[in-house]
Amino acid sequence: MFKFKYDRSMPIRVCVYEDNQPLRDALSLLIQTTEAFELVGAFGDCHQVEQQIASLRPHVVLMDIDLPGVSGTEATLRIRRKFPATDILILTVFEDDDRVFEAIRSGATGYLLKKTPPVRILAAIEEVYEGGAPMSPNIARRVMHSMHRSTTPSDFDQLTPRESMILALLAAGNSYKMVAAEANISIDTARTHIKRIYEKLHVHSVAEAVAKYLKR
Known part of the structure; x- marks a missing residue:
């Protein structure tokens, strides 16, 4: 079971953008069943990302890159422009330099690969919330x-x-x-x-x- 490093009076609000439904459901369940996290939304695309972030006000967004219509990188840029206090943690299969640096320049706060163990994903959400910039080791x-x-x-x-x-x-x-x-x-x-x-x-x-x- 994941244990927080710090006591909290309020949960970390998390929103997920992932077009693979089984993975989206798994990430949603992981967050929902972890104490001191709150899942505020889970979506398969970023077509309404600005409206959704404005309404849900997450602290941390888990963002895939390869999404239909609006890419995760473009969505990251839009979020950072309008909601600079919201952190975006990329969770993707891509590890080539171009995608990594494009995501960082767009405003991503961290970059994890999808093969990252669930407990590390949870720890990374907390690190982002605390001001860190977690990355998978090879990234x-x-x-x-x-x-x-x-x-x-x-x-x-x-x-x-x-x-x-x-x-x-x-x-x-x-x-x-x-x-x-x-x-x-x-x-x-x-x-x-x-x-x-x-x-x-x-x-x-x-x-x-x-x-x-x-x-x-």
Whole structure:
């Protein structure tokens, strides 16, 4: 059984977009039967995504990429433009660089493959809600490799070595708590560093910071 790291007075509201009905039903059941999660909607397409998000107000959206009509990437962009406080966690079979980076640039907060175990999906929803950017291990590796290939020192010369390390940890999918542990600092200190990273890179979220880091 999945256990939350933190006590909550209100559930994490989750909405699912998945066109494969058996998988959509399985994800819905997983969320419905997990304490402190609330399933607020499950849909097979994103034709009405803006209206649905406005009405349901989820904290986290589980989003497939290959959806009929409106792709998950396009839907992610629409959600982020109108509802910036809503986090989008991609859950897909695609792991090629183009789709990964397109999703991140569109505003996705995390990127998981569908082969991810159910307990990890639940943990990733919580991590997203807590400010992290979870990714499947091989996706995180692709992101890190791309950073090394495409980023020049002058792009981020305002960042201190500690801030650069923290940004790399965030890009690898670590939550704020995990970043603090890896950097051997308190979570409040980690949040202060992250705030400074946002200011120096002129961004407002982990996803934007990672996307800027990946920009070619």
